[in-house]
Amino acid sequence: MSSAANPLRGEAELVIAGQPHLLRPTFSALVAAEEELGPLFALVERAGAGQLRLGEMAALFWHCLDSRDGLTREHVGDAVAAQGLAACARPLRALLAQILQGQA
Numbered sequence: 496m497s498s499a500a501n502p503l504r505g506e507a508e509l510v511i512a513g514q515p516h517l518l519r520p521t522f523s524a525l526v527a528a529e530e531e532l533g534p535l536f537a538l539v540e541r542a543g544a545g546q547l548r549l550g551e552m553a554a555l556f557w558h559c560l561d562s563r564d565g566l567t568r569e570h571v572g573d574a575v576a577a578q579g580l581a582a583c584a585r586p587l588r589a590l591l592a593q594i595l596q597g598q599a
Contacts, residue, residue: 505593507586509556511574517561518586520593528558535594542591549575552587559590 500506500517508515529535531554538555541547553572560566575583 500589502589505589505596506561507589509560509571509574509583509586510578511566511570516566518556518559518590519561520559520590524559525594528555531558539591539594542587547587549580552583555590556583556586 500508505520507518509518510516525535528538532538532551538547538551541551549572553568553575556575557563557568557571560571
């Protein structure tokens with residue numbers, strides 16, 4: 496489990512297995528996500544068009560997890576499936592905003 500998210504840094508929280516986990520979109524996390532998912536700008540465009548897939552969302556969350564201690568990608572996918580798109584939209588928006596805007 497991680498510390499509270501700082502929205503000014505583009506951080507968000509995702510509840511996984513009943514515990515909040517910090518999503519921190521660091522440069523290295525975003526590079527890793529981009530290597531797997533393709534260009535991040537295209538990811539943002541797909542999200543804006545309602546074309547983002549669950550697997551892409553879970554992968555972005557996985558790469559942005561501040562600590563993966565004891566977690567697997569399956570845990571992240573299960574959390575997304577259990578909470579649904581509406582609940583996952585908030586942390587997704589925070590990460591996508593960070594990708595587009597950077598730190599203010």
